[in-house]
Amino acid sequence: MYSIKQVAEMLDIPSVTLRAWETRYQAVTPERTESGYRLYTQENIDDLRWLKEQTETHNMSISQAVRMLKESRRKALEDRMTAASGTPGDAFDKMKEQIYSALLEFQGERANGLIDFGFSLYGYEAMFHQVLVPILIKVGDAWEEGTATVAQEHYMTHMISNRFYQFFHVFPVHAHLPKVLAFCPEGEHHQVGLLLFSLFLRKSGVEVIYLGANTPEEGVMAMLDKQHRIGAVCISLTDRELLPYSEALLGRLKREFPEIKLIAGGKAYDTDPLPQSVADELLGSSSNRWQLWFDQTFMKQGNKL
Numbered sequence: 001m002y003s004i005k006q007v008a009e010m011l012d013i014p015s016v017t018l019r020a021w022e023t024r025y026q027a028v029t030p031e032r033t034e035s036g037y038r039l040y041t042q043e044n045i046d047d048l049r050w051l052k053e054q055t056e057t058h059n060m061s062i063s064q065a066v067r068m069l070k071e072s073r074r075k076a077l078e079d080r081m082t083a084a085s086g087t088p089g090d091a092f093d094k095m096k097e098q099i100y101s102a103l104l105e106f107q108g109e110r111a112n113g114l115i116d117f118g119f120s121l122y123g124y125e126a127m128f129h130q131v132l133v134p135i136l137i138k139v140g141d142a143w144e145e146g147t148a149t150v151a152q153e154h155y156m157t158h159m160i161s162n163r164f165y166q167f168f169h170v171f172p173v174h175a176h177l178p179k180v181l182a183f184c185p186e187g188e189h190h191q192v193g194l195l196l197f198s199l200f201l202r203k204s205g206v207e208v209i210y211l212g213a214n215t216p217e218e219g220v221m222a223m224l225d226k227q228h229r230i231g232a233v234c235i236s237l238t239d240r241e242l243l244p245y246s247e248a249l250l251g252r253l254k255r256e257f258p259e260i261k262l263i264a265g266g267k268a269y270d271t272d273p274l275p276q277s278v279a280d281e282l283l284g285s286s287s288n289r290w291q292l293w294f295d296q297t298f299m300k301q302g303n304k305l
Contacts, residue, residue, distance in 0.1 A: 001031065001039040001106070011048055018048070025066045027051055031108060031155075043107045073113050092122075092130045100135050103156040104148070115163060124167060128196070132160050136192045164195045165210075167202070174205035177298070178231020180263075181223060183211035185235055185246050193266045194236035197283070200290050206298075217249060224257055232298070233257075235279075236266040243268055250278040261297075 008015045021027035028047050030038040040048075047069060054065040095118050102111035118127045139156045142148035148156075182198045184191050191213040198208045209223065209230070224230060233253060237246050250262050264279035281297065283289060 001041060002045065004030075004038045004040070007040045007045060007048065010045065011052060013048065013052060021048070021051070021062060021066075025063055027062070027066050027069075028109060029112070041106050041108060043109050047109065073110075092126075096131050096134055096138075099131065100138060100156075103135070103139075103159055104152055106152075106155060108159060111159060128164070128199070132163065133192055133196065136160055140190060140192075161191070161195065164199060167199060168208065168210070171202050172205060173207045177204075177206050179207045179209060179227065179229050180232045180234055181209045181211065181220070181227070181230050182234045182236075183215035183220060184213040184266075185237060185242060185249055186214055186216050187242050187245065188237055188239055188266075189213045190238040190266075191236065193238070194234070197234065197236065197265060197290065201294075204294055217252075220253075221256065224253075224260070230260060232261040232263055234263040234265070237264065237268040238266050240268045247278050254278060 002010070004015050004018055007013070008018060022030070028040070028044040030040045030044055033039060051062065051065045051069065054060040054068070055062055060068075095114060099111050099114045099118075102108075102114065115127070115132070118131060122130070136157060139148055139153050143150065143153035180198075180201055182194055182201075184194055194210075194212075198210050201208050209227065211219070211223070220233075224233070235246060235250070237243065246264070246268070250264065253260070253262060261281065262279040263281045263283060264277055265283040269277065269282050270284045281293060283293060
Protein backbone atom coordinates (compact mmCIF):
# COMPACT_ATOMS: atom_id res chain seq x y z
CA MET A 1 0.00 0.00 0.00
CA TYR A 2 1.35 3.44 -0.91
CA SER A 3 0.63 6.97 0.30
CA ILE A 4 -0.44 9.71 -2.10
CA LYS A 5 3.00 11.30 -1.77
CA GLN A 6 4.70 8.05 -2.78
CA VAL A 7 2.37 7.58 -5.74
CA ALA A 8 2.87 11.16 -6.90
CA GLU A 9 6.65 10.69 -6.88
CA MET A 10 6.47 7.24 -8.45
CA LEU A 11 4.27 8.30 -11.39
CA ASP A 12 5.30 11.96 -11.62
CA ILE A 13 1.69 13.04 -11.20
CA PRO A 14 1.01 15.96 -8.82
CA SER A 15 -0.98 15.08 -5.71
CA VAL A 16 -3.61 17.67 -6.61
CA THR A 17 -4.11 15.91 -9.96
CA LEU A 18 -4.48 12.53 -8.25
CA ARG A 19 -7.15 13.95 -5.95
CA ALA A 20 -8.97 15.57 -8.89
CA TRP A 21 -8.94 12.37 -10.91
CA GLU A 22 -10.42 10.56 -7.93
CA THR A 23 -13.12 13.05 -6.88
CA ARG A 24 -14.20 14.29 -10.31
CA TYR A 25 -13.84 11.18 -12.46
CA GLN A 26 -13.68 8.26 -9.98
CA ALA A 27 -10.54 7.13 -11.80
CA VAL A 28 -9.46 4.99 -8.84
CA THR A 29 -10.79 4.51 -5.33
CA PRO A 30 -7.92 4.28 -2.84
CA GLU A 31 -8.42 2.81 0.59
CA ARG A 32 -8.52 5.11 3.61
CA THR A 33 -6.84 4.81 6.99
CA GLU A 34 -8.87 5.50 10.13
CA SER A 35 -7.44 9.02 10.00
CA GLY A 36 -8.67 9.51 6.45
CA TYR A 37 -5.33 9.26 4.61
CA ARG A 38 -5.35 7.66 1.17
CA LEU A 39 -3.65 4.30 0.62
CA TYR A 40 -3.11 3.10 -2.96
CA THR A 41 -2.80 -0.53 -4.00
CA GLN A 42 -0.58 -1.80 -6.81
CA GLU A 43 -3.72 -2.14 -8.89
CA ASN A 44 -4.50 1.56 -8.33
CA ILE A 45 -0.97 2.47 -9.42
CA ASP A 46 -1.20 0.36 -12.59
CA ASP A 47 -4.50 2.04 -13.49
CA LEU A 48 -3.10 5.52 -12.86
CA ARG A 49 -0.02 4.74 -14.94
CA TRP A 50 -2.27 3.61 -17.81
CA LEU A 51 -4.44 6.73 -17.51
CA LYS A 52 -1.38 8.96 -17.57
CA GLU A 53 -0.14 7.23 -20.72
CA GLN A 54 -3.48 7.78 -22.46
CA THR A 55 -3.62 11.46 -21.58
CA GLU A 56 0.02 12.26 -22.37
CA THR A 57 0.86 9.91 -25.25
CA HIS A 58 -2.48 9.62 -27.00
CA ASN A 59 -3.84 13.11 -26.18
CA MET A 60 -6.96 11.62 -24.63
CA SER A 61 -9.00 13.51 -22.06
CA ILE A 62 -8.98 12.04 -18.58
CA SER A 63 -12.75 11.56 -18.64
CA GLN A 64 -12.50 9.59 -21.90
CA ALA A 65 -9.59 7.54 -20.56
CA VAL A 66 -11.50 6.65 -17.40
CA ARG A 67 -14.53 5.58 -19.45
CA MET A 68 -12.31 3.38 -21.59
CA LEU A 69 -10.69 1.82 -18.52
CA LYS A 70 -14.03 1.03 -16.91
CA GLU A 71 -15.46 -0.34 -20.15
CA SER A 72 -12.51 -2.68 -20.58
CA ARG A 73 -13.01 -3.87 -17.01
CA ARG A 74 -16.70 -4.48 -17.62
CA LYS A 75 -16.04 -6.49 -20.78
CA ALA A 76 -13.38 -8.54 -19.02
CA LEU A 77 -15.83 -9.36 -16.25
CA GLU A 78 -18.51 -10.38 -18.75
CA ASP A 79 -16.04 -12.63 -20.56
CA ARG A 80 -15.02 -14.32 -17.31
CA MET A 81 -18.62 -14.87 -16.25
CA THR A 82 -19.56 -16.21 -19.71
CA ALA A 83 -16.67 -18.65 -19.49
CA ALA A 84 -17.96 -19.81 -16.10
CA SER A 85 -21.00 -21.47 -17.64
CA GLY A 86 -22.92 -24.08 -15.70
CA THR A 87 -25.58 -24.10 -13.00
CA PRO A 88 -26.46 -20.95 -11.02
CA GLY A 89 -24.59 -22.48 -8.10
CA ASP A 90 -21.49 -22.84 -10.27
CA ALA A 91 -21.71 -19.17 -11.25
CA PHE A 92 -22.01 -18.10 -7.61
CA ASP A 93 -19.07 -20.32 -6.63
CA LYS A 94 -16.95 -18.84 -9.41
CA MET A 95 -17.82 -15.31 -8.36
CA LYS A 96 -17.05 -16.10 -4.71
CA GLU A 97 -13.64 -17.44 -5.69
CA GLN A 98 -12.83 -14.39 -7.81
CA ILE A 99 -13.93 -11.82 -5.22
CA TYR A 100 -12.24 -13.70 -2.38
CA SER A 101 -9.00 -13.94 -4.34
CA ALA A 102 -9.09 -10.24 -5.25
CA LEU A 103 -9.70 -9.15 -1.67
CA LEU A 104 -7.07 -11.54 -0.32
CA GLU A 105 -4.56 -9.78 -2.58
CA PHE A 106 -5.85 -6.31 -1.59
CA GLN A 107 -7.21 -5.66 -5.10
CA GLY A 108 -10.13 -3.49 -4.04
CA GLU A 109 -10.90 -2.07 -7.48
CA ARG A 110 -11.18 -5.52 -9.03
CA ALA A 111 -13.28 -6.83 -6.15
CA ASN A 112 -15.69 -3.88 -6.29
CA GLY A 113 -16.02 -4.32 -10.05
CA LEU A 114 -16.91 -7.97 -9.59
CA ILE A 115 -19.41 -7.11 -6.85
CA ASP A 116 -21.05 -4.40 -8.98
CA PHE A 117 -21.29 -6.83 -11.88
CA GLY A 118 -22.83 -9.45 -9.57
CA PHE A 119 -25.43 -6.96 -8.34
CA SER A 120 -26.39 -6.16 -11.93
CA LEU A 121 -26.75 -9.87 -12.78
CA TYR A 122 -28.34 -11.33 -9.66
CA GLY A 123 -29.68 -8.45 -7.57
CA TYR A 124 -28.55 -7.43 -4.10
CA GLU A 125 -30.29 -10.17 -2.08
CA ALA A 126 -28.83 -13.07 -4.05
CA MET A 127 -25.39 -11.48 -4.01
CA PHE A 128 -25.47 -10.90 -0.27
CA HIS A 129 -26.74 -14.35 0.66
CA GLN A 130 -25.03 -16.46 -2.02
CA VAL A 131 -21.72 -14.63 -2.42
CA LEU A 132 -20.80 -11.91 0.09
CA VAL A 133 -21.93 -13.59 3.30
CA PRO A 134 -20.12 -16.85 2.44
CA ILE A 135 -16.98 -14.80 1.73
CA LEU A 136 -17.20 -13.16 5.16
CA ILE A 137 -17.64 -16.55 6.78
CA LYS A 138 -14.75 -18.00 4.76
CA VAL A 139 -12.30 -15.25 5.70
CA GLY A 140 -13.35 -15.49 9.35
CA ASP A 141 -12.63 -19.21 9.29
CA ALA A 142 -9.33 -18.62 7.48
CA TRP A 143 -8.28 -16.10 10.12
CA GLU A 144 -9.11 -18.50 12.95
CA GLU A 145 -7.17 -21.28 11.18
CA GLY A 146 -4.17 -19.00 10.60
CA THR A 147 -4.36 -19.11 6.79
CA ALA A 148 -5.34 -15.43 6.54
CA THR A 149 -3.57 -12.60 8.32
CA VAL A 150 -5.27 -10.14 10.64
CA ALA A 151 -4.72 -7.45 8.01
CA GLN A 152 -6.39 -9.56 5.33
CA GLU A 153 -9.35 -10.39 7.58
CA HIS A 154 -9.85 -6.74 8.57
CA TYR A 155 -9.49 -5.52 4.98
CA MET A 156 -11.95 -8.05 3.54
CA THR A 157 -14.48 -7.55 6.32
CA HIS A 158 -14.24 -3.77 5.94
CA MET A 159 -14.68 -3.88 2.15
CA ILE A 160 -17.72 -6.16 2.19
CA SER A 161 -19.30 -4.47 5.20
CA ASN A 162 -19.13 -1.17 3.33
CA ARG A 163 -21.25 -2.71 0.57
CA PHE A 164 -23.84 -3.67 3.17
CA TYR A 165 -23.86 -0.15 4.62
CA GLN A 166 -24.50 1.39 1.19
CA PHE A 167 -27.91 -0.25 1.07
CA PHE A 168 -28.92 1.17 4.44
CA HIS A 169 -29.66 4.45 2.67
CA VAL A 170 -31.43 2.98 -0.36
CA PHE A 171 -34.68 1.93 1.31
CA PRO A 172 -37.22 4.45 2.67
CA VAL A 173 -37.85 4.73 6.41
CA HIS A 174 -41.43 4.46 7.72
CA ALA A 175 -41.79 7.08 10.44
CA HIS A 176 -44.48 5.17 12.35
CA LEU A 177 -42.10 2.28 13.05
CA PRO A 178 -39.80 2.43 16.08
CA LYS A 179 -36.05 2.61 15.66
CA VAL A 180 -33.84 -0.38 16.36
CA LEU A 181 -30.42 -0.23 18.00
CA ALA A 182 -28.27 -3.12 16.69
CA PHE A 183 -24.90 -4.25 18.03
CA CYS A 184 -22.68 -7.17 19.01
CA PRO A 185 -21.76 -7.24 22.72
CA GLU A 186 -18.24 -6.45 23.86
CA GLY A 187 -15.91 -9.32 22.97
CA GLU A 188 -17.99 -10.46 19.96
CA HIS A 189 -16.22 -9.65 16.69
CA HIS A 190 -18.40 -11.53 14.17
CA GLN A 191 -21.16 -9.31 12.80
CA VAL A 192 -22.34 -11.10 9.65
CA GLY A 193 -25.68 -12.15 11.14
CA LEU A 194 -26.24 -8.70 12.61
CA LEU A 195 -25.58 -7.09 9.23
CA LEU A 196 -28.09 -9.35 7.50
CA PHE A 197 -30.78 -8.81 10.12
CA SER A 198 -30.21 -5.05 10.08
CA LEU A 199 -30.49 -5.05 6.29
CA PHE A 200 -33.75 -7.00 6.58
CA LEU A 201 -35.10 -4.36 8.96
CA ARG A 202 -34.02 -1.49 6.69
CA LYS A 203 -35.66 -3.17 3.73
CA SER A 204 -38.83 -3.35 5.85
CA GLY A 205 -38.72 0.41 6.49
CA VAL A 206 -37.13 0.40 9.95
CA GLU A 207 -34.50 2.96 10.86
CA VAL A 208 -31.54 1.01 12.27
CA ILE A 209 -28.84 2.56 14.43
CA TYR A 210 -26.03 0.13 13.66
CA LEU A 211 -23.17 0.04 16.17
CA GLY A 212 -21.46 -3.09 14.85
CA ALA A 213 -19.12 -5.54 16.53
CA ASN A 214 -17.47 -5.41 19.96
CA THR A 215 -19.64 -2.59 21.33
CA PRO A 216 -18.90 -1.44 24.91
CA GLU A 217 -21.87 -1.52 27.26
CA GLU A 218 -21.48 2.08 28.37
CA GLY A 219 -21.86 3.23 24.78
CA VAL A 220 -25.13 1.36 24.44
CA MET A 221 -26.49 2.82 27.69
CA ALA A 222 -25.50 6.34 26.64
CA MET A 223 -27.19 5.90 23.27
CA LEU A 224 -30.43 4.70 24.84
CA ASP A 225 -30.42 7.60 27.31
CA LYS A 226 -30.18 10.16 24.49
CA GLN A 227 -32.17 8.62 21.66
CA HIS A 228 -35.96 8.71 21.52
CA ARG A 229 -38.26 6.32 19.64
CA ILE A 230 -35.91 3.37 20.02
CA GLY A 231 -38.43 0.58 20.34
CA ALA A 232 -36.10 -2.40 20.23
CA VAL A 233 -32.51 -3.39 20.90
CA CYS A 234 -31.05 -6.23 18.86
CA ILE A 235 -27.88 -8.09 19.86
CA SER A 236 -26.10 -10.80 17.87
CA LEU A 237 -23.79 -13.36 19.45
CA THR A 238 -21.67 -16.10 17.91
CA ASP A 239 -19.32 -17.01 20.78
CA ARG A 240 -21.18 -19.25 23.26
CA GLU A 241 -18.62 -18.42 25.95
CA LEU A 242 -20.02 -14.89 25.96
CA LEU A 243 -23.57 -16.06 26.70
CA PRO A 244 -23.40 -15.37 30.46
CA TYR A 245 -22.22 -11.81 29.83
CA SER A 246 -24.79 -11.33 27.07
CA GLU A 247 -27.64 -12.49 29.29
CA ALA A 248 -26.44 -10.29 32.16
CA LEU A 249 -26.30 -7.33 29.76
CA LEU A 250 -29.82 -8.04 28.58
CA GLY A 251 -30.95 -8.16 32.18
CA ARG A 252 -29.44 -4.74 32.89
CA LEU A 253 -31.04 -3.33 29.76
CA LYS A 254 -34.43 -4.70 30.81
CA ARG A 255 -34.15 -3.09 34.25
CA GLU A 256 -32.97 0.27 32.91
CA PHE A 257 -35.30 0.45 29.89
CA PRO A 258 -38.29 -1.83 30.56
CA GLU A 259 -40.33 -0.32 27.72
CA ILE A 260 -37.80 -1.39 25.05
CA LYS A 261 -38.14 -4.81 23.41
CA LEU A 262 -34.98 -6.94 23.54
CA ILE A 263 -34.09 -9.17 20.58
CA ALA A 264 -31.26 -11.72 20.65
CA GLY A 265 -29.90 -13.86 17.83
CA GLY A 266 -26.79 -15.32 16.28
CA LYS A 267 -25.13 -18.73 16.33
CA ALA A 268 -24.88 -18.73 20.12
CA TYR A 269 -28.67 -18.55 20.34
CA ASP A 270 -29.45 -20.42 17.12
CA THR A 271 -30.61 -23.80 18.43
CA ASP A 272 -33.81 -25.78 18.06
CA PRO A 273 -35.66 -25.41 20.32
CA LEU A 274 -34.53 -21.90 21.11
CA PRO A 275 -32.89 -21.57 24.55
CA GLN A 276 -34.25 -19.66 27.53
CA SER A 277 -33.21 -16.02 27.63
CA VAL A 278 -33.91 -12.67 29.23
CA ALA A 279 -34.65 -11.36 25.73
CA ASP A 280 -38.24 -10.77 24.66
CA GLU A 281 -37.55 -12.43 21.31
CA LEU A 282 -35.01 -15.05 20.22
CA LEU A 283 -34.61 -15.09 16.46
CA GLY A 284 -32.67 -17.74 14.59
CA SER A 285 -30.99 -17.34 11.22
CA SER A 286 -34.14 -18.06 9.15
CA SER A 287 -35.41 -15.02 7.25
CA ASN A 288 -38.87 -16.62 7.26
CA ARG A 289 -38.91 -16.46 11.05
CA TRP A 290 -37.73 -12.84 10.88
CA GLN A 291 -40.62 -11.93 8.62
CA LEU A 292 -43.14 -13.74 10.82
CA TRP A 293 -41.86 -11.94 13.92
CA PHE A 294 -41.85 -8.60 12.11
CA ASP A 295 -45.43 -8.95 10.86
CA GLN A 296 -46.90 -10.26 14.12
CA THR A 297 -44.94 -8.31 16.72
CA PHE A 298 -42.92 -5.41 15.43
CA MET A 299 -45.60 -3.94 13.18
CA LYS A 300 -48.08 -4.01 16.09
CA GLN A 301 -45.55 -2.25 18.31
CA GLY A 302 -45.04 0.39 15.65
CA ASN A 303 -48.74 1.05 15.32
CA LYS A 304 -48.93 1.82 19.05
CA LEU A 305 -46.32 4.60 18.86
